[in-house]
Amino acid sequence: MSAESLPSYEELLALNAELARRLEQALGRIAELEARLSQSSSNSSKPPSSDGLAKPAPKSLRTKSGRGPGRPAGQSGVTLEQVADPDVIVRHVPAVCAGCGDDLAAAVEVGVARRQVFDVPVPELVVTEHQIVTVACGCGHRTVGQAPPEVTAPVAYGPRMAGIGVYLLHGQFLSVSRTAAALKDLFGVPVSAGTVAGWVKRTALGIIDQVLPVIAGRITGAPVAHFDETGMRTNGKLAWLHSASTSTDVLLAVHPKRGTAAMDAIGILPGFAGVAVHDAWAPYDTYTSATHALCNAHVLRELVYVTDTAAGEVAGLAHQAINALTGLWRLVATARADSREPDPATIGEQQHLLRSAVVLGAQATAARSGKLQRKHHALFARLRDRRDDYLRFAADPRVPFDNNAAEQTIRMPKLRIKVSGSMRTLTGAEHFAAIRSYTTTATRQGIGMLDALISATTGNPWIPTTA
Numbered sequence: 001m002s003a004e005s006l007p008s009y010e011e012l013l014a015l016n017a018e019l020a021r022r023l024e025q026a027l028g029r030i031a032e033l034e035a036r037l038s039q040s041s042s043n044s045s046k047p048p049s050s051d052g053l054a055k056p057a058p059k060s061l062r063t064k065s066g067r068g069p070g071r072p073a074g075q076s077g078v079t080l081e082q083v084a085d086p087d088v089i090v091r092h093v094p095a096v097c098a099g100c101g102d103d104l105a106a107a108v109e110v111g112v113a114r115r116q117v118f119d120v121p122v123p124e125l126v127v128t129e130h131q132i133v134t135v136a137c138g139c140g141h142r143t144v145g146q147a148p149p150e151v152t153a154p155v156a157y158g159p160r161m162a163g164i165g166v167y168l169l170h171g172q173f174l175s176v177s178r179t180a181a182a183l184k185d186l187f188g189v190p191v192s193a194g195t196v197a198g199w200v201k202r203t204a205l206g207i208i209d210q211v212l213p214v215i216a217g218r219i220t221g222a223p224v225a226h227f228d229e230t231g232m233r234t235n236g237k238l239a240w241l242h243s244a245s246t247s248t249d250v251l252l253a254v255h256p257k258r259g260t261a262a263m264d265a266i267g268i269l270p271g272f273a274g275v276a277v278h279d280a281w282a283p284y285d286t287y288t289s290a291t292h293a294l295c296n297a298h299v300l301r302e303l304v305y306v307t308d309t310a311a312g313e314v315a316g317l318a319h320q321a322i323n324a325l326t327g328l329w330r331l332v333a334t335a336r337a338d339s340r341e342p343d344p345a346t347i348g349e350q351q352h353l354l355r356s357a358v359v360l361g362a363q364a365t366a367a368r369s370g371k372l373q374r375k376h377h378a379l380f381a382r383l384r385d386r387r388d389d390y391l392r393f394a395a396d397p398r399v400p401f402d403n404n405a406a407e408q409t410i411r412m413p414k415l416r417i418k419v420s421g422s423m424r425t426l427t428g429a430e431h432f433a434a435i436r437s438y439t440t441t442a443t444r445q446g447i448g449m450l451d452a453l454i455s456a457t458t459g460n461p462w463i464p465t466t467a
Contacts, residue, residue, distance in 0.1 A: 028370035034309070082116045123186050128158070150458050161187070162199040163454030169196060170435045171449050173419045203456045204431035207438045211461050215249050215441055218464060220271050222246045224293075224398050227269070227278040228406035229258055230414060233422035234429045241433065244268045245409045249464065250440040252413060252433040254426065259283040275396065277403050280382060293392040295403035296325060302379050310376060317361040321383065324354035325390075329401050332394050347394065354391075358383040412436065438462075 007015070094104055133145045150159050161183070168179045176193045183191040219225050225246050232241040232254060240258040244251045244266070255262035260283045263269045269276065269287045276290040279298045303325075306318035328350040335342035361380035368374040383390060393401045413436055423429035435453075442452035442462055452462050 028372070031309075032371050080116075080118060082114060086116055125161075125187055125189060148458075149460075157191070157195070159454050159457045161191075162203070162457035163450060165191065165196050165199050166203050166435065166453050166457065167450050169200060170416075170432055171439060171453070173416050175420065199457060200431055200435070202459070203453065203461075204434045206456055206459050206461050207434045208430075211438050211441075211463050212251065212434060214463055214466060215251050215437060216244075216266075216268055217466065218249045219244050219246055219251055220268050221274075222249070223274045225268070225272065225274060225276060226403055226406035226409065227276055227284060228403065228410055229262075229281075230410050232413075232417055232429060234426050235424060236422070239426065239429065241410060241413055241429075242266055243406055243409045245406060247405075248441070248444050250409055250437050250444065252410075252437045252440075254423075254429040254433050256426070260286055263287070275392065275399055277400065277406070279403060280386075291392075292389050293396075293399045294386060294389045296329070296390060296393070297402035297404060299379070299383065299390060300325065306376050306379065309372060314361060314364050314376060317357045317364065317380075320357040321354055321361070324350050324357060328354065328391070328394060333401075336397060342394075351391065351394075355384075355387065358387075409440070412440075 096102065097104055097107075130147050130151045132147050134142050135145075136142050150156070164186075165179055165183055168174045168182055169176060174182060176196050179196050180191045180193050183189070183196075225244055227242075227244050229240050229242045232239050234254065237256070239254055239256050240262060242253050242255060242262055251266070251268065253262075253266045255265060263283065269284070269290065272287065272290045274290065275293050276284060276287065277293045277295065278284045279295045285292060300322060303318045303322045307315050307322070310318065328347065331342050331346055331350065358380045362377060362384050365373050365377035365380060368377050393399045413433070416432065416436075417423075423432065435456075438456065438461065439449045439452055441464060443449055445464060447462055455462050
């Protein structure tokens with residue numbers, strides 16, 4: 001190779017700089033992909049079902065409570081107890097003496113041991129005939145008797161059968177065909193899938209018209225409410241199931257959109273003036289009439305992700321934030337369990353540790369070099385800037401530490417989606433959400449799910465009192 005063909009010193013420097021730039025990009029991309037692979041349900045908002053066979057070992061931030069396993073001392077248990085007035089009594093009297101073989105017909109009874117068996121009778125249909133009588137008056141006018149609202153045809157299933165069908169479908173998550181098969185096995189009568197679908201539609205429409213507006217009004221006027229949303233495949237597309245709930249009321253609604261368009265259509269957040277507990281998803285913050293409380297369970301998982309994907313100072317600061325936040329919650333929870341105010345000095349110490357961790361963390365990641373560091377910086381900055389929203393639980397006893405109540409509200413609907421895979425139509429999804437809103441609200445207010453559904457199938461659903 002001639003000297004003229006060799007690259008110059010300046011060209012070599014430029015090539016070296018280009019290679020160094022590409023290496024830095026590659027290393028950043030590798031770190032980003034490794035961090036993505038390390039995401040799991042323990043350090044992100046991914047559901048546990050996404051962990052697959054590589055599910056990591058549990059990594060709980062809880063500490064030992066000092067209480068042993070099992071039911072706490074003094075807490076009442078749940079078991080069968082004998083009743084004073086059984087429905088059926090069967091006496092088992094010996095006929096002959098087990099000692100000498102004599103007849104015991106005239107023997108004196110000296111004791112009775114009582115044992116009771118709880119069971120259900122053999123299910124069987126009861127056919128009630130409604131005779132609609134027409135009476136002719138002396139004036140010549142004929143008056144026809146009025147049948148109950150559920151008596152709409154010469155032959156029809158009653159509200160209890162319909163309620164059981166809706167209960168099996170949307171309470172126990174059987175498919176429509178399996179619900180029809182179960183009703184046939186239980187009661188010995190053929191029920192078509194179309195009949196079950198008709199029951200669901202009639203029940204849902206009554207609930208949507210009469211009950212959901214009352215539930216929505218109660219939640220809108222509540223001092224604290226939980227909000228969440230989750231994906232729900234409907235008609236081959238991704239729709240969204242939104243939830244708004246309190247300890248006594250639940251409203252589920254399906255909408256094609258996830259953001260403010262759906263929240264405005266549902267109608268609770270636009271008029272809500274209490275404390276809205278939710279995750280840090282930005283559309284919730286557009287509702288400025290509410291006071292916002294952010295879920296600390298979510299942010300703790302995000303901090304665990306930082307400890308799993310960062311090193312050195314950044315990982316240490318994330319550990320400090322985790323310890324301070326969990327320590328603060330333990331102090332507050334313990335004090336409230338003892339009906340006292342937490343010690344301000346100890347609370348202030350934990351708050352200072354948390355504050356210093358997130359401020360220094362934001363500074364340490366301020367360069368935001370690479371996607372992973374930008375993600376870490378966004379987390380530290382959010383904890384720094386929205387400190388009051390994350391620590392609202394410490395100042396207001398009504399506000400919980402996390403948004404687990406909302407996640408528990410959508411857990412059963414998520415199970416419905418998991419069982420069925422998707423909902424066939426948006427209308428069917430809306431009917432499902434309405435029925436689940438109704439039954440969950442009824443259950444939280446001490447009304448049995450089956451009893452509530454039987455009432456709803458007649459067109460006269462149970463309605464909670466207006467707040």
